[in-house]
Amino acid sequence: MPRDLDLLKSVFGFDAFRPGQAEIVVAVTAGENTLAIMPTGGGKSLCFQLPALLRDGVTVVISPLIALMRDQVRALKAAGVEAGALTSGNTDDETDAVFAAISEGRLKLLYMAPERLASGGTLNLLRRAGVSLIAVDEAHCVSQWGHDFRPDYLRIGDLRRALDVPLAAFTATADAETRTEIVAKLFDGAPPRAFLHGFDRPNIHLAFAAKDSPRAQILAFAAARRGQPGIVYTATRAKTESLSQALREEGHAAVAYHGGMEAEARREVERRFQQEDGLIVVATVAFGMGVDKPDIRWVAQADLPKSIEAYYQEIGRAGRDGAPAETLTLFGPDDIRLRRAQIDEGLAPAERRAADHARLNALLGLAETPACRRQALLAYFGESAEPCGNCDTCDTPPETFDGTVPVMKALSAALRTEEWFGAGHLIDILTGVETDKTRARGHMNLPTWAVGQDMSRREWQAVFRQMMGLDLVRPDPARHGALRVTEKAHPVLRGEGKVTLRRDAIRQARKSRPAVR
Ligand code: ADP
Numbered sequence: 001m002p003r004d005l006d007l008l009k010s011v012f013g014f015d016a017f018r019p020g021q022a023e024i025v026v027a028v029t030a031g032e033n034t035l036a037i038m039p040t041g042g043g044k045s046l047c048f049q050l051p052a053l054l055r056d057g058v059t060v061v062i063s064p065l066i067a068l069m070r071d072q073v074r075a076l077k078a079a080g081v082e083a084g085a086l087t088s089g090n091t092d093d094e095t096d097a098v099f100a101a102i103s104e105g106r107l108k109l110l111y112m113a114p115e116r117l118a119s120g121g122t123l124n125l126l127r128r129a130g131v132s133l134i135a136v137d138e139a140h141c142v143s144q145w146g147h148d149f150r151p152d153y154l155r156i157g158d159l160r161r162a163l164d165v166p167l168a169a170f171t172a173t174a175d176a177e178t179r180t181e182i183v184a185k186l187f188d189g190a191p192p193r194a195f196l197h198g199f200d201r202p203n204i205h206l207a208f209a210a211k212d213s214p215r216a217q218i219l220a221f222a223a224a225r226r227g228q229p230g231i232v233y234t235a236t237r238a239k240t241e242s243l244s245q246a247l248r249e250e251g252h253a254a255v256a257y258h259g260g261m262e263a264e265a266r267r268e269v270e271r272r273f274q275q276e277d278g279l280i281v282v283a284t285v286a287f288g289m290g291v292d293k294p295d296i297r298w299v300a301q302a303d304l305p306k307s308i309e310a311y312y313q314e315i316g317r318a319g320r321d322g323a324p325a326e327t328l329t330l331f332g333p334d335d336i337r338l339r340r341a342q343i344d345e346g347l348a349p350a351e352r353r354a355a356d357h358a359r360l361n362a363l364l365g366l367a368e369t370p371a372c373r374r375q376a377l378l379a380y381f382g383e384s385a386e387p388c389g390n391c392d393t394c395d396t397p398p399e400t401f402d403g404t405v406p407v408m409k410a411l412s413a414a415l416r417t418e419e420w421f422g423a424g425h426l427i428d429i430l431t432g433v434e435t436d437k438t439r440a441r442g443h444m445n446l447p448t449w450a451v452g453q454d455m456s457r458r459e460w461q462a463v464f465r466q467m468m469g470l471d472l473v474r475p476d477p478a479r480h481g482a483l484r485v486t487e488k489a490h491p492v493l494r495g496e497g498k499v500t501l502r503r504d505a506i507r508q509a510r511k512s513r514p515a516v517r
Pocket residue numbers: 014015016017018021038039040041042043044045046309
């Protein structure tokens with residue numbers, strides 16, 4: 001695995017790059033002058049933090065906001081990275097520690113407010129520090145016509161000339177005048193490598209489906225695209241074997257690919273996929289890094305990925321040539337359980353696990369959004385968009401209904417049992433199913449006992465799933481995944497908020513086989 005991916009996981013705890021990040025990281029690490037334009041919240045900081053770790057020497061980060069710098073330094077230190085800030089808010093001890101780290105050659109990232117550049121001492125310090133890269137956050141602050149103008153940003157050009165190192169500029173402001181000014185003031189007019197593509201891949205059709213009979217669903221999707229090159233992603237190695245076998249039995253050219261295979265066998269699959277027409281690769285996440293095939297026509301995810309980032313990275317392998325491509329993502333309650341368990345059983349610190357749960361929740365929200373799927377996807381990356389007309393929810397807008405009453409019942413069941421139980425037990429309570437556990441705990445005497453008998457167990461599961469997607473309840477790893485009621489649920493409980501649920505998620509639930517408990 002390349003070193004940047006290693007660090008992405010081990011230092012930052014992310015399992016995939018966000019759109020745009022990988023290219024920027026590669027260019028910045030290679031020492032190119034770069035200007036990257038990304039929406040706020042898109043993930044700019046990683047694009048200089050990761051190269052800072054990959055490069056020798058110190059990366060100076062110029063940022064206008066002291067609070068933001070301190071946050072980033074704190075997070076980096078917590079992840080074991082030598083980072084420090086020189087700001088007016090520093091205590092003497094903090095400043096001494098930064099100087100010590102510099103003189104011992106330990107420091108990797110040095111954050112600094114632009115005002116610092118006004119003092120002659122700073123330049124001397126930076127000359128001695130072995131700076132190998134300058135990163136400029138909120139680079140539009142250099143623009144005299146913008147409302148964020150910071151005169152001291154004009155000193156950055158001098159700094160670059162004095163140190164003669166590459167400079168990477170970042171901003172969310174995309175208009176042409178600002179860009180021209182950044183190039184003039186920060187790069188002396190020599191155009192840097194610019195990254196400003198949006199995240200949207202409009203030629204990729206997006207679709208999710210509830211996982212009813214996964215094998216049949218994948219076979220049907222592949223059958224409708226017979227002869228076209230595609231990838232099926234699955235969560236386990238065993239499934240890559242069984243699904244590729246099933247596809248071959250249907251007459252497709254299909255092979256399995258996973259990290260447990262010999263390197264030689266993996267390269268062979270990569271080579272065949274590149275060269276043959278219409279091969280299907282059934283793979284785990286291990287497949288993709290080395291794949292540079294522009295005409296992949298479809299990607300199916302037989303299991304729900306871990307996060308929106310992972311989702312986007314996998315489906316994003318389709319249609320690189322810009323021609324129409326199609327995707328299908330299956331998800332069901334088992335996926336959610338599996339992903340939750342993976343997070344909880346991992347060795348990551350509690351804070352990181354919570355972030356992983358939140359990222360999974362965001363993906364569940366995307367899976368069950370009643371709105372345009374692309375709009376929801378881009379919104380997650382900070383980009384706004386009109387309904388796209390090229391996703392399943394645009395094709396057939398899902399029917400929604402006011403789910404406030406069932407949601408209130410479910411929340412109340414969780415609260416009455418002091419948030420110590422998972423969806424299964426809460427559904428027993430709501431539907432009035434006596435079990436050893438309900439008897440032992442006397443839960444038949446709760447006011448919420450059997451108040452939800454108007455809906456089936458499957459329907460309740462769909463409600464709980466959507467509640468998780470909406471982040472109204474969240475499993476607590478410290479309580480073996482018992483559902484805790486979140487802040488977001490408070491207005492609903494107070495009768496002030498309405499909850500809109502997707503009807504089809506419920507219908508799917510109604511039409512499929514009875515649930516096994
Ligand atoms: P920006 O500076 O572009 O506004 P940040 O760098 O603060 O955005 O990132 C926004 C959020 O995205 C942060 O919470 C960060 O942890 C998260 N993030 C960034 N890159 C990734 C990634 N590859 N996978 C998951 N989350 C990410």
